[in-house]
Amino acid sequence: MTPVPSTSSTPSDSASTPDAPDTRTARRPVLAAYAVLTAVGALFFLGSFAYPWTNPEDGTIGAAALPRVAGLLLLLIGLALIRQESRTGSVLEGDGHITEDAEHTPEETRALRRKLVLVTAVMVVTALLIPVLGMLPALALMTLYVTASVEKLRWPVALATAGGVLGVSYLLFTVVLRVPLPLGLFDPAVWSTP
Structure with a gap:
């Protein structure tokens, strides 16, 4: 008994045939996001x-x-993702490529891009604040800012979220794992007299 060929085709089926041209190219927003990821990793390192x-x-x-x-x-990981995007590009449905998203108006697209830029800047500022404030306070402030200003949550919810991040991070890293985190100005050695 021979199998009957399927008559239904999906866009992914036609893209995978050898006759179909490969239209994948490296996208600048994706490369920029991976570059920021790489830069944050380099800053921490x-x-x-x-x-x-x-x-x-x-x-x-x-x-x-x-x-x-x-x-x-x-x-x-950031360097590997940059290399992959540069060599093969990507076309994935629902991967956040907002320029091809017909569901968003141009104003919504601009708002999404502003959010992306703002969150990226907040991450960089947080990385720069860690030596000054310490790891846990910097992460809590980042969470507070992102939840209150970017996601527009009410202040009680944003404060509770930031407090939860601070508490869970403290319990996980300091109490359970006993990983000494950068304390910044909260380090007792900074304030102790010789």
């Missing part, structure tokens, strides 16, 4: 060298371990 890898007192893992490893991974 380079900033980690301001902290010790191990604690000199007891030889346990130091404050540099988490940002150095996470920054390096983020840097490498």
Whole structure:
């Protein structure tokens, strides 16, 4: 018994045939997003060298371990994504390519792009604030700003969300995992007298 060929075709079927031209190209917004991801990873990686890898007192893992490893991974993943997008491009349905999204008006498209730029800038500012404020306060402030200003949540909800991020991060990293995080100005060593 021979199988009956299917008469229904989908756009992905026609795109995968050898006769169909490959229209995938590298998209500038996607490359820009991956470049920002790579830059944030590089900032975390380079900033980690301001902290010790191990604690000199007891030889346990130091404050540099988490940002150095996470920054390096983020840097490498970002570079791999840039390489992939540059070489093969991407055309994925529903992947956030808003210039081809017929459901959004031009004003909605501009608002989405403004949000993307704003959130990217907030991430960079947060990375720069970590050596000053410490990891947990900087993340809590970023969460508060994004929820209140970008997502337009009510202040009580935004404050509760930022407080939740601060509490869960403290419990996870400091209490459970015992990872020493950068404390910035909240480091008691900064304020102790010699």
